[in-house]
Amino acid sequence: MKFALIFNPFKYKVHEENLRVVQKYFGMFPPLSLAWVAAIARDAGHEVTIIDARTLNLTKREVLDRLRSFKPDIMGFMMTTYMFVDTLEWINYLKSQLKVPVVIGGYNLRIYPKESISYPQIDYGVIEHALDTIPHLFEALEGRRKLEEVAGLVYKEKGHIKLNLPRPVEFEKFPNPARDLLPNQLYAEFPTERKNFTVMITSLGCPYKCDFCEAGRSVYNPRSPETVVNEMEECFYKYGIREIDIFDYDFTIDKKRTIAICREMRNRNLDILWACRSRVDIDPELLKEMKEAGCGRIYYGLESGSQEILDGINKGITLDQIRKTVKYTKELGMKVLGFFLVGAPGETRKTVKKTLKFAKELDLDYVQFSKCLAKPLTPLWRRMIEKGERDYWQDWILAKETDRSLPRPWTELSNKEIDRLARWAYVNYHSRFLFLLKASLRVKSFKEFKRKFLGYLDMIFSQENVSREDDKFVAYHEERR
Numbered sequence: 479m480k481f482a483l484i485f486n487p488f489k490y491k492v493h494e495e496n497l498r499v500v501q502k503y504f505g506m507f508p509p510l511s512l513a514w515v516a517a518i519a520r521d522a523g524h525e526v527t528i529i530d531a532r533t534l535n536l537t538k539r540e541v542l543d544r545l546r547s548f549k550p551d552i553m554g555f556m557m558t559t560y561m562f563v564d565t566l567e568w569i570n571y572l573k574s575q576l577k578v579p580v581v582i583g584g585y586n587l588r589i590y591p592k593e594s595i596s597y598p599q600i601d602y603g604v605i606e607h608a609l610d611t612i613p614h615l616f617e618a619l620e621g622r623r624k625l626e627e628v629a630g631l632v633y634k635e636k637g638h639i640k641l642n643l644p645r646p647v648e649f650e651k652f653p654n655p656a657r658d659l660l661p662n663q664l665y666a667e668f669p670t671e672r673k674n675f676t677v678m679i680t681s682l683g684c685p686y687k688c689d690f691c692e693a694g695r696s697v698y699n700p701r702s703p704e705t706v707v708n709e710m711e712e713c714f715y716k717y718g719i720r721e722i723d724i725f726d727y728d729f730t731i732d733k734k735r736t737i738a739i740c741r742e743m744r745n746r747n748l749d750i751l752w753a754c755r756s757r758v759d760i761d762p763e764l765l766k767e768m769k770e771a772g773c774g775r776i777y778y779g780l781e782s783g784s785q786e787i788l789d790g791i792n793k794g795i796t797l798d799q800i801r802k803t804v805k806y807t808k809e810l811g812m813k814v815l816g817f818f819l820v821g822a823p824g825e826t827r828k829t830v831k832k833t834l835k836f837a838k839e840l841d842l843d844y845v846q847f848s849k850c851l852a853k854p855l856t857p858l859w860r861r862m863i864e865k866g867e868r869d870y871w872q873d874w875i876l877a878k879e880t881d882r883s884l885p886r887p888w889t890e891l892s893n894k895e896i897d898r899l900a901r902w903a904y905v906n907y908h909s910r911f912l913f914l915l916k917a918s919l920r921v922k923s924f925k926e927f928k929r930k931f932l933g934y935l936d937m938i939f940s941q942e943n944v945s946r947e948d949d950k951f952v953a954y955h956e957e958r959r
């Protein structure tokens with residue numbers, strides 16, 4: 479089979495957790511999910527291409543031209559809940575022109591599989607992982623298997639939607655993502671310092687139980703240290719990659735595994751600058767190992783400067799742990815980014831002020847103030863559904879809802895106030911003479927300077943007080959400026 483995977487650009491949404499300026503400067507990232515799917519399909523003997531229309535800045539028409547010359551038997555798209563309509567619009571257009579079957583996959587399929595394929599232009603959906611489902615689906619399309627034998631597939635038969643339950647997979651068995659099909663030289667993230675840059679996933683799932691996160695209590699499914707470092711080595715030698723952001727929910731969950739990865743990176747002498755996400759209840763010994771292996775940046779989920787808020791969201795950390803870990807990370811010479819929530823359960827103006835003060839006291843290199851949201855699968859969302867509220871996200875997928883700011887019954891703050899407070903926190907945090915001076919002195923290239931400076935200017939001068947739609951939204955792309 480000839481399989482074309484398309485990654486479409488997406489707009490800013492009022493219902494999402496980030497402010498528009500953050501979404502705009504967040505970065506150009508490789509469509510990693512599609513690169514996994516491509517590698518899986520190729521290992522099963524199929525011919526695959528990935529068109530990263532977002533990064534290559536391609537119009538629908540240009541993608542169509544590329545597809546016409548590739549002549550796919552089937553097209554594939556990754557769908558998230560939030561950007562579902564953007565991807566659907568691309569599917570509508572390409573399917574109307576090419577008339578080949580469409581298969582979709584991605585996190586949203588785990589939540590709303592039947593709703594997602596209820597559209598006539600979508601033929602198949604992969605509910606969880608593609609590892610066995612895609613090879614088996616293609617066997618079925620070639621007449622060597624029946625559709626009802628394809629585990630993890632949602633499909634249509636005589637006007638009815640059928641769902642075959644997925645089987646658990648071992649992440650260790652996945653081939654490395656097919657980065658050879660991606661324009662690796664074009665990716666960059668707001669804080670990146672080197673090129674080429676990529677993102678990596680070394681484990682699936684997270685055992686913690688934070689109320690605002692959709693990944694909590696999911697099965698932790700790690701790849702072995704050897705497999706992880708093999709992938710890094712492949713990135714280094716084959717794709718000229720010099721900086722990697724490890725996007726695992728928490729890279730440091732298993733201390734032994736993380737240490738083994740760090741030591742193996744050092745054994746193989748890989749000059750890679752890397753970053754990862756972690757909780758603050760991390761062992762100092764592990765932090766030292768990470769620094770020695772080239773870790774330059776850690777993203778900590780700090781969430782709030784108020785202990786009551788931290789306890790209320792089930793975060794299981796203390797302000798004191800945050801202070802100690804951030805201090806030690808900085809002493810070791812690693813940069814620290816703090817993720818904070820605005821509008822968490824019990825939030826007031828006073829607690830937001832406390833959070834901003836705390837962030838300043840910690841003197842973080844980067845901060846992110848996200849609006850707390852009842853995202854699908856989060857405990858916050860589950861509780862709203864249990865109380866009998868309509869599921870906005872399900873309605874959104876079914877096109878019964880529009881993009882709008884969602885209720886937050888857990889705080890006295892209105893949505894408008896939350897928007898304003900998040901904006902105020904960003905502006906206030908960044909507009910300090912010493913912070914700006916330090917940030918400017920650390921910049922390593924003109925491109926990095928430009929990206930950060932433009933981001934700052936946009937944040938100060940063109941950020942709206944209350945989130946609104948933006949029909950002209952285009953994510954920042956340093957190669958296009």
Ligand code: B12
Pocket residue numbers: 483486487488494496501507508509510511512514515553554555556557558559560561562565581582583584585586589604606607608609612677679682692693725726727854
């Ligand atoms: C890297 C990444 C990105 C990258 C690249 C996009 C991508 N997914 O490739 C960037 C930064 C661009 C990105 C953007 C966004 N992302 Co993102 N991203 C991730 C991340 C961290 C890793 C993806 C990954 O490789 N996982 C490992 C692989 C093995 O698992 P997988 O992605 O689920 O893919 C498997 C299956 O789902 C399936 N599959 C996936 N796609 C497809 C497509 C086809 C055709 C088929 C057959 C199968 C299939 O097969 C894959 C292999 O088994 C995940 C979190 C995570 N840890 O997974 C979030 C995640 C997927 N993103 C998420 C979100 C919210 C977004 C954004 C909306 C964020 C934003 N506000 O801008 C955008 C939307 C992008 C879009 N086009 O719609 C959510 C989705 C939640 C949801 N309910 O849909 C996740 C789950 C994070 C989270 N917990 O909130 N993301």
